[in-house]
């Protein structure tokens with residue numbers, strides 16, 4: 328199979344007293360998003376889309392609820408793990424399309440900057456990343472931010488391309504040890520991945 332599609336969705340409630348992190352950026356706002364990690368709803372949705380595209384589970388199967396290591400964690404760690412997974416499966420990103428649903432703050436003035444940041448985190452060009460935003464009209468969900476993400480992957484033919492993906496991942500030094508540790512754990516366990524039960528619903532990531 329030469330191409331794969333993946334879908335991810337996430338939601339987090341707004342909460343006072345924490346910084347608002349969306350798309351790997353800190354945004355000016357009166358509230359942030361509640362979560363065990365930094366609550367970056369967009370990076371979580373993209374992470375799930377990437378993992379879904381290669382049928383590698385979901386964010387909760389790699390980062391179990393309540394694990395103290397992920398308290399206030401930078402969600403770029405989760406994204407990086409997903410990149411390792413698609414690389415491991417031999418795929419690269421064609422494009423990523425996302426929609427944020429939130430009442431405030433306004434995303435359109437900073438959407439370009441956010442696309443650039445997400446593209447940087449994914450090691451792709453900015454024109455491979457789309458970030459759209461809508462307000463939750465009629466849903467009564469002004470206290471919640473949601474993100475939807477779709478990714479298209481294609482099989483990487485040239486092993487050199489996979490190497491270059493790896494080089495970028497390696498260069499993110501602050502993430503490297505964590506990712507390596509995780510991969511050892513995840514790939515070290517026999518085939519069956521530990522999936523968090525659906526009824527364990529506290530979305531801590």
Ligand code: MG
Nearest residue numbers: 337368371532
């Ligand atoms: Mg989440």
